[in-house]
Amino acid sequence: MKFDTPATANPTDRMKVLGKPIDRIDGKLKTTGTAHYAYERSDAAPNAAYGYILGSSIAKGRIESIDVADAKAAPGVLAVVTYENAGKIGKAKNHTARMLAGPDVQHYDQAVAVVVAETFEQARAATKLLRVNYARAKGNFDLAASQGSATKPKSGTPDTAVGDFAGAFAKAAVKVDERYTTPDQSHQMMEPHSTTAAWTGDKLTLWTSNQMIAWAVGDMSETLLIPKDNIHVMSPYVGGGFGSKLWIRSDAVMAALGSRAIGGRPVKLALTRPQVMNNTTHRPATIQRLRIGAQKGGKITAIAHESWSGDLPGGGPETAPNATRLLYAGANRMTATRLAVLDLPEGNAMRAPGEAVGLLALEAAMDELAEKLKMDPVQLRIVNDTQVDPEKPSRQFSQRDLVGCLKTGAERFGWNKRNPVPGQVRDGRWLVGMGMASAFRDNVTMKSGARVGIDKKGMVTVATDMTDIGTGSYTIIGQTVAELMGVPMDKVIVLLGDSSFPASSGSGGQWGGNSSTAGVYAACMALRESVARKLGFNSDDVVFEDGKVKSGNRSVSLSEAAGDAGLSAEDSIEFGDLTKTYAQATFGAHFVEVGVDSATGEIRVRRMSGAFAAGRILNPKSARSQVIGAMTMGVGAALMEDAIVDTRFGYFVNHDLAEYHVPAHADIPMQDVFFMDELDEKSSPMKAKGIGELGLCGVGAAIANAVYNACGVRVREYPLTLDKVIGKMV
């Protein structure tokens, strides 16, 4: 199904199942420990041996020799695989760094070897017996020191310019010109990257934890240099990803190599928690400069956003200025994205790449502008709303209710109680402040396919390689099928995460919910057509409801219509130019109250509230969870997450969950989430948009702004730890 004109009335509008806060259909499995993740497939891959990876202990250089003798002789060891005996290994186009080092080492903890043994304990111990002789090379690890050598990336849109920024900024009545930094961050999903791999002849089966099944097949094909048809990937449950599992990582490659080395017997392998930090990807640190010029009434006349980040040679930038191109009006504008070469582990997408860190700077700068203007920060944003792409005014937004979000959010939060003068509100030892920020995240759509079938009992089964990484895909896909086919949820079986199913959008960039359900919509429409045709019904007036197909006064049960042979259909949604002809994005407004301990400088979030406009909300319960989860990650970004680079050795020092802090229960207060009533008929036939990343965008800046309001300290270097406020508080 092509989607190239805006949706009109369609069966999703009935909203009998869609739009309802239905409990997750995989909930009973997840809460009883009976959902089996990639390392837990003894049902399908019994007698698995255990793999354990040795990572490089240097950041850059060469492996001069590897002595595997002691490791191979260790009890229980079945094989040791290194670049010397792995055979020819390719680098997938999606990967910046190779999954197996040798002889060159590209980053610290890059996989150097896998030890395969009968037990986990044996594999782990034997790995320590490997002796690797490295020739260390000088590397570049310091973004600040490399800022001057950063260059314009070859792809993407590194430079944008409209009007005369420099001239307008020079003339602006009120100006902000500030530098902000954001640190490297680590995804740290709870399930480390894990894989069980097994070979049957030249066919490879991978049970792996992955967000994008079709990419996993492709990456593995390009890495092992085997045909895609020889690879079967399954990932029905994924213990979180946040971008870290968009591509296969060394767990999958090394498990496959390990299994091949022992004749195809299954090998299971999970990265250790420290390896998650330095072996895989991270969100790159940024240095950002924001310049905003405004008239006295608050109208922005000039806005510029520049960003510097680093990555390995051949890598890409963190596109921090994304949101600034579309969020506020202003006739004179520019953005610039620059990329330095750093020899740290691969930088790549983490939840809301671009916007998540870009808004940490932009929305803090807007707060500074509001203060200079002596204007309410909400009002400043309302004054600068735009209903068209500011770079191309002929291009309208498909839907844009930022103003509604700002007003509704402010009302629900009680923003009018805020004292704009910092340091005025106390609660015992706590200095209390309020802050807000806009939320913005692009709406991306991706081709997505599905197969839907009805059996003779009237059960409807949908199969797609879409993944559920905690997002609720199982449930919203089930709801889509139930709505389209007119059956209750308990008549729907949802099968996900298997490369033998039609390729889907996968989970990433908050495109998965809308795109994958749109693909399921397409398949259901094809199935409805086929049912109607089989029954001789006129497909224009056919109605699917209550487990029946109805046309005029005729009514046939689905099971009868399916017959003994059953009926099935496959289709995909292919998106046309609507994302180009219309600017498509999701919007929101975050409101936060914080307390800053007037003695210690400790910062704690006291309450959070937000209103969001993201098209149709397919399941308000799971959508709300996406938003509160993203807000929680935003608390981490604002207050604690900081992957510390040791620039002498070139690695992230605090590489475990004791030292790289992510928020704990005690850090998270009451969270209020409100969804604006919205349909976006230009986004998809589901009229939905992404929601999985929006909640992260802007929330950290709202916290920083609240900290300023609480104690009068502007911290422009995230995260806002107490050492940056102590001694400066009013």
Add this chain to the structure above:
Amino acid sequence: MKAFTYERATSAKEAASAAARMPGAKFIAGGTNLLDLMKLQIETPQHLIDVNGLGLDKIAPTADGGLRVGALVRNTDLAADARVRKDYGVLSRALVSGASGQLRNKATTAGNLLQRTRCPYFYDTTKPCNKRQPGSGCAAIGGFNRNLAIMGTSEACIATHPSDMAVAMRVLDATVETVNAAGATRAIPIADFHRLPGATPNIETSLAPGELITAVTLPKPIGGTHIYQKVRDRASYAFALISVAAVIQPGGRGRLAFGGLAHKPWRVEAAEAQMPNGAKATAAAVLAGARTTSQNAFKLPLVERTIGAVFEDAKA
């Protein structure tokens, strides 16, 4: 983790003599720190002596009105003991500010005293660390040392002791009781139990090889207001940047001990005379001789401000 043999000891003396007999032996109680380190091969015992069956899990009154806390009393049980909550509130508070409910259910009184530093370079076997590998150098000096020590450091080591409980034990003037393989017992004042790093940061306590902690005794209650103020980046489940254990008597005199400042719980008895003169004077005396890095100098004002907050709390 290197392979090891394992035995369950049934008496303290037997455990100590097994430790003396078996090369590379270590005691295991809660295991929450030892196993963590063994997985990384920072600790590589060849033999583990499980001391959980020794019956050292009682809290009993002492003749002079104090409490004798068995070495194997779990952190949860020590924190929850009615006598501790009533008379040694600073200890109960310190215990529940540490780790998590799960860890406190396992971690023991003796094990907590023997916790090893959380310095990230100690934890990474690919990096130099004089504590882990004497003579290899200290990667923390000149590296990521925001969380590390400012008092009593040496050119060899700037690690901190991570325990909260030990800070409270220090302010309460607890005594560590031990037994060795010969069956000889001794009582070590907590002040002398932990060492400063000096040139041998690998030697952390005054315990002799194979010497087993059997109990920690608390002197009779001293009254006063008990406060444990822990300052950390995350609201819970995080090690202290600094912490203050305080027992403050009417009139503002009292005792103070500090976590997060040094290789051992930090207490400067002489500085306590300054308490009635306020936080600034007290902090200046506590922090005399501080050696900071560019990353951890914030601990100086933090200590002063936190002392001030503790004094205010005590008045309230």
Add this chain to the structure above:
Amino acid sequence: MHQDEGFPVSRRGVIAGGVASATLAAAPAAQAQTQGSAQPAPPTMPVTLKVNGRTTKINVDTRTTLLDALRENLKLTGTKKGCDHGQCGACTVIVEGRRINSCLTLAVMHEGEEITTIEGLGTPEKLHAMQAAFVKHDGYQCGYCTPGQICSAVATLGEIKAGIPSHVTGDIAAQPTVTTDELRERMSGNICRCGAYANIIDAIHEVAGTERTA
């Protein structure tokens, strides 16, 4: 002041697979492959575990953690390995009535002890009240920390009932009560990166029969 200068590193270093001898000083030239030295088989021991009411005798490598014994030997994979270092709580199980991190304890240390895992609390057909409350309140997303959160939540209510104080208990000598602050603090040893915290607290309140207080 310490000198914040770079640690001297040579260009070359032998780093034995992470063994502590990893000196960064000058190193010998590349070694040829050597003959591996023979090593004895690792010690194993029998241990009897009573898991979810079932008694099983297994022979384990002494190094096997309770977590790995449950997951690998007994195939009870509901208990999760998130960090293997006591930093996340995904491995939480209830042993002799107390929640612990099963990753930081050896299987051989639990001879004859009663162990309850997520599988022992309830099944998809017959959910434990806490499991049902997690479903109702969407107290999970990816599901990987969930068994640990649920075991921890069940034990937390027991700990409050038993009068065990927490960091946020106002009067340390008094009986604690089920408040939102108490639940947040006591559940903080269970990390949820998906950020379902607020919903988890709602689920626990429901089981406790109490209202959110903050």
